[in-house]
Amino acid sequence: MRALTPVDHVYPIMTPHSDKHPETKGASHAPKGLPPKVKIDVNHVILVLSGKGGVGKSTVSVNLAYALAAHGRMVGLLDLDIHGPNIPKMLGIENQRPAVLEKTMEPVHVTGTLAVMSMAFLLPDTSSPVIWRGPMKMAVIQQFLSDVNWGALDYLIVDLPPGTGDEALSIIQLAPNVQGAIIVTTPQDVAVLDAVKAVKFIEKLDLPVIGIIENMSGMVCPHCGDTIDLFGRGGGEKAARELGVPFLGSIPIDPAMVKAGDEGRPYILRHADTPAWKAVDAVMENLVKRVES
């Protein structure tokens, strides 16, 4: 077993013209023309989606995955934001590389119960744009499922790029046990409008919307404890009510969350009992209730 280096690119990423997948042995049969579901041992695949960028989707994915792992679940975190894979940076593992063993890869283990795979691990240079067409993305997503030693997972949290693109369609097609999607929004009207589109996109694909999360929902003043409505509050909850989908909770702004993300230490690891920590924990509990009951 050896570690991947950024330059050697040894892992055989499929091209749109490759007609054979190395691991099709792991895939189940499907009607001709449709790629088969990949066989991986996971109970709940949860997609995390947003209508637009910058609303805290990746921050929510990281903290939710961490919270679930801290509650004894075996968790995989799959960063499919191929054009902006930030999860490794947020977890302080951006310099690590998955070990390669013949045709499989070992995900990067953050704790005993949390393993991560990201496009960032395979790119020689994350500051260069990835310019890929849909079929190529699908090939890579297929490999992220079938060729990674995920082990037995309770949850696979999938951080998708913002919007309604190929990555979401591919993972829905390829992954087993997709329970549905969580939509992250901020409270402002412009963000909520895009979140509504994301909800409708998921519903069109006949998948359940597990719930909306309103992030950056007010800010608790560290001095007086009052809440300041920086971007307003309640837009996500109102949209959930109007669309008839569950609301999983609101997470307030906490400047420490920006710092934690930049420094690569998950926020919930260090800020127990703050309003934002309690909010993330409550969202995680709501998610578990919806998915496991």
Ligand code: ADP
């Ligand atoms: P997205 O994945 O939607 O593009 P990110 O997760 O990258 O968004 O978050 C964008 C920025 O907002 C990051 O700097 C992150 O640390 C910050 N952020 C996210 N949620 C919060 C929050 N609740 N409080 C403070 N900062 C936040």
